[in-house]
Amino acid sequence: MKTDVIVLGAGVVGISTAIHLARRGKQVVLIDRRGAAEETSYGNAGLIQREGVYPYGFPHDFGALFRYALNNTIDAHYHPSAIPGIIPFLARYWWHSGFRQHQSIAHLYAPLIEHSISEHADLIAASGAEDLIRKDGWMKVFRTEKARDAAYAEAEKLSANFGVNHQKLTPAELAAAEPDIRAELTGGLRWTDPWSILDPQSLLKRYLAYFQSLGGELKSGDAATIEHVLEGEGWRIATPEGPLEAKDVVVALGPWADTVTRKLGYHFPLAVKRGYHMHYGAEEGAKLNNWVLDAERGYFLAPMLRGIRLTTGAEFARRDTRKTPVQLRRAEKVAREFFPLAERRDEEPWMGARPCTPDMMPIIGKAPRHAGLWFAFGHAHHGMTLGPITGRVLAEKMLGERTAINIGPYRPERFIA
Structure with missing residues (x-):
């Protein structure tokens, strides 16, 4: 079997x-060991984060570092056994998160974020998925004046420097927007530009159906079987129907990218941040109207089709070790005091892994040492946000077109000696 691109x-x-x-007229076969959006793209807060110009950095203030070191928070957790193996990554992550470095990275990252809404809008319209989208932003809420005022100051800078929009909310305005929240709050911040997704997997299944309407195929296969066909200047992968060959192959495997890249001699400093979610009902008569971050506790509540989704922060652990949803248990206890959650709707907590680079920017572009090999992974917390713009600029690059933005800052070579 042959195709143009795998x-x-x-x-x-x-x-x-x-x-x-x-x-662009290419015959494309999409390969996955499971189905569409069954891994990292399945479990997220369901946001297209137009405001997310600053990727999530490693804290530099002593108070936060001490709090995380105690390993008892909702927003961060770690497996002690995993830390020795990721110390080199954490050291580089910490350095890139310094004030000057983070400022520079934000300006390199901004062009991707600036196209997040418009590129999703294109695919949403093409796939008929408008019913899965809300366009009223999301909210951070604050328990203390100190946290509120710091967030307001940061929002003003972000709006001035990058053109994102926000609204400051008084306690009375919060109470009107969310009358069933029980916590004593000092105020809130609504980012008005982002869009939210009522069910991320359903959205991606619509995108998949659109891809198939263009003549594309989805097949089962094991990415680890990919091999370079030297005589044909192409690539071959095993599928249940037999070997499939193509001139070009794109590695868009998220946290599993190393199953291909290491085999081919590329050793990217890719780590994972694992995360968990659970869906809940609401007590009779209660309703959550908005996507809400309890900013000082570090968990998120999102009113999705399957129920109210509670998501946790980052867990530093080996990618394939067993689930340890301690953050979810901690978050659920606090969230039940914050909002009248009812029964759990999932049999067990969902866990996923976010693929992270130490400079917090994705890897997008051509592999330096192989013809027809292309990379698109490492989006960390913004995979859902940046998927469509990444797909567009990579396709443009592959076909020799002018890319919508300069993708030089995301080139693979920055991590290759």
């Missing part, structure tokens, strides 16, 4: 890339 990974980045290649 895309490895049917998450948001892989599906978006496949769509943009198919739109």
Whole structure:
């Protein structure tokens, strides 16, 4: 079997890339060991974060570092056994998170974020998925004046420097927007530009159906079987129907990218932040109207189709070790005091892994040492946000077109000696 392009990974980045290649007349086969959006793209807060110009950095203030070191918070948790193996990554992550470095990274990262809404809007319209989208932003809420005022100051800077919009909310305005929240709050901040998704997996299944309407295919396969066909200047992968060959292959495997890259001699400093979610009902008569971050406790509540989704912060652990949803248990206890959550609706907590680079920017572009090999992974917390723009610029690069933005800052070579 032959095709023009094999895309490895049917998450948001892989599906978006496949769509943009198919739109340009390429015959594309999307390969995944499971189905569409069954891994990292399945579990997230369901936000297209137009305001997310600053990628999530490593804290530098002593108070936060001490709090995380105690390993008893909701927003961060770690496996002690995993730390020795990721110390080199954490050291580089900490350095890149310094004030000057983080400021510089934000300006390099901003062009991707600036196209997040418009590129999703394109695919939403093409796939008929408007019913899965809300366009009224999301809210941070604050328990103390100190946290509120610091967030307001940061929001003003972000708005001035990057053109994102926000509203400051008084306690009375918060109470009107969310009458069933029980906590004593000093105020809130609504980011008005972002869009929210009522069910991320359903959205990506619509995107997949659109891809298939363009002639694309989704097949089962194991990315680890990919091999370079030297005589044909192409690539071959095993599928249940037999070997599949293509001139080009795109690695969009998120936290599993190393199953291909290491085999081919590329050793990227890719780590994972694991995260958990659970869906809940609401007590009779109660309703959550907005996507809400309890900023000082470090968990998120999102009113989705499957129920109110509670998401946790980052867990530093080995990618494939067993679930340890201690953050979810901590968050649930606090969240039940914050809002009248009812029964759990999932049999067990969901866990996913976010693929992270130490400079907090994705890896997008051509592999330096192989013809026809392309990379699109490492989006950390913003995979859902950045999938469509990543797919567009990579497809443009592959076909020799002028890219919508300069993708030089995300080139793979920055991590290759």
